[in-house]
Amino acid sequence: MRIEVRDLSWGVPGKTIVHDVSLVVEPGETVGLIGPNGSGKSSLLRCVAGLRTPTGGTVLYDGAEIGAWSARDRARKLAFVEQTADTESDLRVAEVVMLGRTCHRSRWRGPDASDHEIVAAALARLDLTGLADRPWKQLSGGERQRTHLARALAQRTSGLLLDEPTNHLDVRHQLELMELAGSTPQTVVVALHDLALAARYCDRLVLMHGGAVVADGPATEVLTAPLLREVFDVEAEIGRDGLGHLAVGYREPVRR
Amino acid sequence: MADAAVLDQDPVVAPAPKSLHGRKNTFVVVLSLVVLVVSLVLAVRIGVGAGWAEIGRAAGSRLGLAVVPLPRLLDSLIWDLRLPRVLLAALVGAALAVCGAVLQSVTRNSLADPYLLGVSSGASTGAVVVVVLGFAGSQLGITGGALIGALVSFGLLMVLLRRTGLDSSRIVLTGVVVGQLFAALTSLILLSSGDADSIRAVTNWLLGSLASARWTSVAVCAVVLGVGLLVVWLCSAALDGFAFGTDTASSLGVDVRATRAVLLVTTSVLTAVAVAAVGAVGFVGLIIPHGVRFLVGPLHRKLLPMSAVVGAVFLVWTDALTRVVFSPLEVPVGVFTALIGVPLFLLVLRKRGEL
Numbered sequence: 001m002r003i004e005v006r007d008l009s010w011g012v013p014g015k016t017i018v019h020d021v022s023l024v025v026e027p028g029e030t031v032g033l034i035g036p037n038g039s040g041k042s043s044l045l046r047c048v049a050g051l052r053t054p055t056g057g058t059v060l061y062d063g064a065e066i067g068a069w070s071a072r073d074r075a076r077k078l079a080f081v082e083q084t085a086d087t088e089s090d091l092r093v094a095e096v097v098m099l100g101r102t103c104h105r106s107r108w109r110g111p112d113a114s115d116h117e118i119v120a121a122a123l124a125r126l127d128l129t130g131l132a133d134r135p136w137k138q139l140s141g142g143e144r145q146r147t148h149l150a151r152a153l154a155q156r157t158s159g160l161l162l163d164e165p166t167n168h169l170d171v172r173h174q175l176e177l178m179e180l181a182g183s184t185p186q187t188v189v190v191a192l193h194d195l196a197l198a199a200r201y202c203d204r205l206v207l208m209h210g211g212a213v214v215a216d217g218p219a220t221e222v223l224t225a226p227l228l229r230e231v232f233d234v235e236a237e238i239g240r241d242g243l244g245h246l247a248v249g250y251r252e253p254v255r256r
Numbered sequence: 257m258a259d260a261a262v263l264d265q266d267p268v269v270a271p272a273p274k275s276l277h278g279r280k281n282t283f284v285v286v287l288s289l290v291v292l293v294v295s296l297v298l299a300v301r302i303g304v305g306a307g308w309a310e311i312g313r314a315a316g317s318r319l320g321l322a323v324v325p326l327p328r329l330l331d332s333l334i335w336d337l338r339l340p341r342v343l344l345a346a347l348v349g350a351a352l353a354v355c356g357a358v359l360q361s362v363t364r365n366s367l368a369d370p371y372l373l374g375v376s377s378g379a380s381t382g383a384v385v386v387v388v389l390g391f392a393g394s395q396l397g398i399t400g401g402a403l404i405g406a407l408v409s410f411g412l413l414m415v416l417l418r419r420t421g422l423d424s425s426r427i428v429l430t431g432v433v434v435g436q437l438f439a440a441l442t443s444l445i446l447l448s449s450g451d452a453d454s455i456r457a458v459t460n461w462l463l464g465s466l467a468s469a470r471w472t473s474v475a476v477c478a479v480v481l482g483v484g485l486l487v488v489w490l491c492s493a494a495l496d497g498f499a500f501g502t503d504t505a506s507s508l509g510v511d512v513r514a515t516r517a518v519l520l521v522t523t524s525v526l527t528a529v530a531v532a533a534v535g536a537v538g539f540v541g542l543i544i545p546h547g548v549r550f551l552v553g554p555l556h557r558k559l560l561p562m563s564a565v566v567g568a569v570f571l572v573w574t575d576a577l578t579r580v581v582f583s584p585l586e587v588p589v590g591v592f593t594a595l596i597g598v599p600l601f602l603l604v605l606r607k608r609g610e611l
Contacts, residue, residue, distance in 0.1 A: 051503050075509030082503055088366060089499040090554045099497055103509030107490040110557055155508075 001062050001077060001158040001187050002027050003048060008057035010047050017043045019211035020057070025189055027158075030182050032202035033191040034222075036232050040211035041191040042083065045161050048189065049080040061159070075103035078159035079152035083167065086144070087136060094132040096147050097122055100154030122154040125180070127173075141168030149177065162190040166197065199223055199246040207231060219246055229253065284551055285558075288565045292346070295569050299342045299576040300334065310334060337469075344469040344533060345575040345589075346568035347477040349540055351484070351530045353567025355523040356541030357548070357559055358488050361495040362519050363424045370527040370541040372428065373520070374435030378409020379531040380462050381438045384445050387454045398461060399473065399532045406528030409438050413524070422516040423502075464537035464590030466575050473533040484526040485564060491515055492556035499554070537590045539597040540567055547604045570597075 005023040009016060018040045025031050033041045046052045048059055050066050058065050061077050079100070100122070101115045111119075123129045126146040131139070139147065145168050152160060162181065166174040174197065181188050182201035192198040198205055199219035207215040207222050209231040215222045223246065228236040234250045241247040300311055314334045316323035325331065355370035363372070370376075382405020383398045413434045420426045446455055488495075494515045497505040506512050530537075544567045545559065551566075552558045571593070578592045 046503065049507055051506050071506050071511045072509040075507060078507075080503075080507035082500075082507075085500040085504045087499040087501075088364065090549060091496075091499060092553075095496075095553070095555060096500075099493075099500075099508055102493045102497055105493065107493065 002060075003078075003159060003187060003189065004060040004063070005044075005048060006058045006060065008044070008047055008054050008059065010043055010052055010054050010056075016055075017211050018047060018054075021208075021211075021213050022057075023206060023213065023216070025187055027187055028185055029204065030184075030188040030190065030202050032198035032205045032219075033189060033208065034193075034195060034198055034205055035208035039208040039231075041208055042163050043211075044208070045080070045163050045189065045191060049078060049161050050074045051080070072103050075155065075157075077157055078161060079155040079157045080161045081145075081148045081152050081163060081165055083163040085148060089136065091136050092132070093128055093134050093136070093139070093143075093147050093150075094119060094123065096136065097128075097150045097154050100151040100156075103155065118156065119150075119154050122150040125153060126150040127176070142170060142173055145169060146173065146177070149180075157186065159187045160184070160189075162188065164191055164193065166192065166194060195223055195228075195248045196241075196246060199248075223248060285562065285565075288562065288569070292565050292569050295572045296342055296346060299345070299572045300338045302576045302580060311339075314339070336471075340471050340474045341466050341469040341575070342572055343474045344477060345466050345571045347474065347481050348466075348530045348534050348537065349544075349567040349569070349571025350564035351477065351481050351526045351567075352537065352541040353544035353548075353563040353570075354481075354485055354488060354560055355526050355530075357545035357556070357563045358491075358495065358519055358523050359541075360545055361498050361556065362516055363428050364498065364501070365424070365428060366546070367542070368428070369538075370523065370530070371435070371536060371538075373413055373431040373524055373527070374409050374433075374438060375406045375413075375524050375527045376531050376536040377435040377438035377442065378412075379403070379406035379528060380458065380536070381405045381442045381445070382408070383461055384442050384454075384458050387458055388445055388449050398457075402461075402535075403528060403532035405438070406524075406531055409434055410524040410528060412437075414520070417520075422513055422520070427516075427520070460588055461535045462590075463588030464535035464593075465586065465588045466534050467586050469534070477529055477533055480526060480529045481564075484522050485560065487522045488519060489557070489560050491519055492560060495519075495556040495560075496554075535588070535590065537571070537593055539590075539593040540571055543597045543601040543604070544570060547600065550604050550607060 003025040005021055008018060008021045010018040021044060033044070035041050043052065047054050050059065050069065058067065060066065066074060097119045098111055098115065101111060101118065105111070105115070120129070123132055126149055128143070128146055128150055131143060136144070145165060149162070149165060160181070165177055165181070169177060178197055178201040181190055190202070202219070204217060205219050205222040206213055207227065214231060215227055223238050225236050225238065228234060233253055235253050237249040239247055239249070297308060297311060310326060310330065311334060313323045313326050314331050317325045318335070326334070352370050356368065359368040359370065359372055360366055379402040382401040382403065385405070386397050386401030413430060416430050416434065417427065446458065494505065494510040497508045497510045502512050545563050548559055548563045548566050552562050571589070574592050574596055575589045577596070578587045578589050
């Protein structure tokens with residue numbers, strides 16, 4: 001699917017958090033959303049997912065404004081994984097992943113065989129098959145994160161929004177998750193803190209600062225020392241690591 | 257790569273995991289229904305000395321079947337007193353347990369119970385007004401007043417909650433505030449114009465008693481419970497989705513606001529009818545859902561109907577016990593639900609490893 005954001009603003013009374021953002025994500029593209037804490041990444045993702053009503057501007061899925069869409073119609077197009085979605089409930093892994101099938105089911109029916117197949121596939125994809133019957137409370141942070149991602153995959157959408165999905169994950173699972181995000185046919189927008197990870201797996205990076213987009217393009221154009229100094233307030237050195245991947249080294253700025 | 261290819265890519269896809277507690281579930285459902293029916297019959301028998309045959313004859317003669325009618329007194333005892341009482345206990349127990357399960361999910365608070373929304377306080381204010389004004393002569397007077405009071409307090413709750421987005425902590429806080437307001441009103445009315453008799457009448461009613469059960473309240477409760485249970489059951493998937501909070505629920509395709517509104521209205525009406533019929537029987541709505549989650553898991557598609565059945569069985573037995581243990585004294589059933597409920601609750605918590 002094609003996601004388009006036109007002149008979008010959003011805020012709480014007295015504070016604008018997302019400021020006049022315009023953005024196009026082409027079908028199949030994986031776009032990394034980067035920026036310091038409080039730069040508006042999560043808020044922008046929530047607006048794109050239709051969870052917040054923009055105070056200005058619009059969001060379009062495949063050219064259609066989503067303003068009047070029902071939650072169900074949105075959920076069939078686009079899945080969203082929050083940064084921290086926790087529960088006190090005793091749900092098991094497979095039951096959480098099954099929540100992803102909610103938008104495809106009539107109220108009158110329970111999960112059918114095809115729902116179970118899709119859930120099993122999503123579990124396998126995230127390396128969770130052995131944990132299917134594990135209660136939520138017994139999961140590690142990383143396992144919870146992967147469960148949410150499996151749930152989003154089970155939603156079988158053409159769009160996927162991920163807010164800091166690599167938090168809590170060990171290195172191997174970080175790489176696997178980003179590999180998945182980069183290779184899936186879905187259109188993906190992923191908010192990330194790890195700039196090198198973003199550069200390696202995303203087709204394009206969007207850099208946010210103070211609620212606005214300050215750069216949008218390939219990693220080599222966005223991750224430049226002057227831009228990183230302006231946005232993150234660090235001195236950065238961009239080079240290549242031993243494997244040939246783009247690497248970013250930082251130090252605190254020199255104050256004069 | 258097409259979407260379906262994602263599936264094909266995993267050659268060793270494990271067989272779809274069996275729905276959790278799969279076979280055990282069917283067994284539990286059948287067993288609990290059997291227990292419910294047996295409980296109803298046994299509860300009718302207790303203290304009457306009537307068996308299956310007598311109950312059948314009492315019912316049969318009214319259905320116009322060719323059975324030997326019972327002696328007048330026994331017939332009246334079974335048909336006019338015991339049967340409606342037992343059925344009402346079942347209906348109210350079911351309604352309270354279902355409301356508790358729903359509200360625990362909507363507010364994401366495991367301490368939520370049907371009285372969280374202040375509906376019972378509204379009902380007691382209504383009942384007190386009726387008693388003080390002297391219309392309490394007929395039991396229908398208290399019931400009617402309680403129903404009106406409950407609906408008024410619910411109306412106030414909804415007015416206070418409109419345009420708030422029905423945020424879960426807002427619901428809890430507003431419910432508590434409304435409850436406090438009506439509790440204060442009740443005390444004020446009682447202190448200013450109540451005498452000792454009316455205070456005792458109201459206190460007794462508040463603790464809950466099934467002694468005054470009549471067929472009319474059974475009929476009203478049955479209809480409201482039937483409709484209410486269907487409505488909340490159709491929201492099962494949404495109630496599951498609420499587990500991870502508003503944003504995740506909404507991204508799963510749940511219309512959070514509308515669903516919460518429907519659920520609040522339904523549970524309030526259910527609670528109002530239950531409280532009006534028998535008073536504020538405590539503890540059923542709090543513990544039964546927790547116990548049932550332990551049996552069938554947290555998914556509402558199973559949790560709601562099972563809560564209804566277990567809540568019904570629980571209240572039927574509790575009421576039967578109050579009749580027997582303190583006979584001939586009528587102890588409010590609400591006193592007993594807590595006495596029995598607390599140890600049961602602790603047992604469940606311990607089994608779940610939470611204590």
